[in-house]
Amino acid sequence: SQQGEEDPQALSIQEGENATMNCSYKTSINNLQWYRQNSGRGLVHLILIRSNEREKHSGRLRVTLDTSKKSSSLLITASRAADTASYFCATDSGYRGGGSQGNLIFGKGTKLSVKP
Amino acid sequence: DSGVTQTPKHLITATGQRVTLRCSPRSGDLSVYWYQQSLDQGLQFLIHYYNGEERAKGNILERFSAQQFPDLHSELNLSSLELGDSALYFCASTLGLAGFNEQFFGPGTRLTVL
Numbered sequence: 001s002q003q004g005e006e007d008p009q010a011l012s013i014q015e016g017e018n019a020t021m022n023c024s025y026k027t028s029i030n031n032l033q034w035y036r037q038n039s040g041r042g043l044v045h046l047i048l049i050r051s052n053e054r055e056k057h058s059g060r061l062r063v064t065l066d067t068s069k070k071s072s073s074l075l076i077t078a079s080r081a082a083d084t085a086s087y088f089c090a091t092d093s094g095y096r097g098g099g100s101q102g103n104l105i106f107g108k109g110t111k112l113s114v115k116p
Numbered sequence: 117d118s119g120v121t122q123t124p125k126h127l128i129t130a131t132g133q134r135v136t137l138r139c140s141p142r143s144g145d146l147s148v149y150w151y152q153q154s155l156d157q158g159l160q161f162l163i164h165y166y167n168g169e170e171r172a173k174g175n176i177l178e179r180f181s182a183q184q185f186p187d188l189h190s191e192l193n194l195s196s197l198e199l200g201d202s203a204l205y206f207c208a209s210t211l212g213l214a215g216f217n218e219q220f221f222g223p224g225t226r227l228t229v230l
Contacts, residue, residue, distance in 0.1 A: 033218060040226070042118065042206060043159075045218040088159065103149055103172055104208075104219065106159035 023089030120222035141209030
């Protein structure tokens with residue numbers, strides 16, 4: 001079952017513009033992660049934000065987390081053609097015993113196209 | 117390169133057959149997770165092994181099974197294959213048990229069932 005839902009499903013922008021993708025989830029989380037997938041290839045981890053964090057930066061990436069709204073956003077600034085990929089948010093599913101097993105629940109992804 | 121290897125990269129087989137997908141985690145990682153990615157279901161968690169023991173199951177069919185060996189590599193066995201099993205199968209590894217670390221994904225095995 002899907003936990004995170006990304007919005008929009010597809011996004012097309014010009015090089016140099018910023019790209020913002022949103023993710024909403026349903027249950028409480030330990031952390032939220034963003035991954036990138038180039039067409040048909042493996043997923044690459046971008047950034048992890050813990051439930052007690054509100055914002056995190058990594059290079060041109062900025063992630064925010066609002067646990068009260070159960071939502072997160074990924075901002076890519078000054079986008080490049082090489083940023084063309086699908087972006088997924090993933091939440092840790094938690095574990096009934098109290099600790100986390102770490103298996104991730106992924107959204108359906110946002111397909112980003114950056115035109116040169 | 118994530119350090120996680122998967123073989124084979126591509127697999128084409130017929131309905132009713134059985135296949136084995138292999139995953140070698142990053143050096144030192146004890147946890148291996150298997151995921152299936154298909155067009156209609158998206159990315160789905162299948163099963164998690166930690167240091168040789170099964171720790172969690174997700175949407176894994178009874179026709180599918182997995183194991184993790186003493187050298188920590190893992191195999192996913194898919195039997196009585198159906199057309200709908202065609203998908204990308206990924207494994208991911210991470211150091212510990214808790215879900216507070218990033219997972220490193222392999223390049224995947226693309227399974228086509230004809």
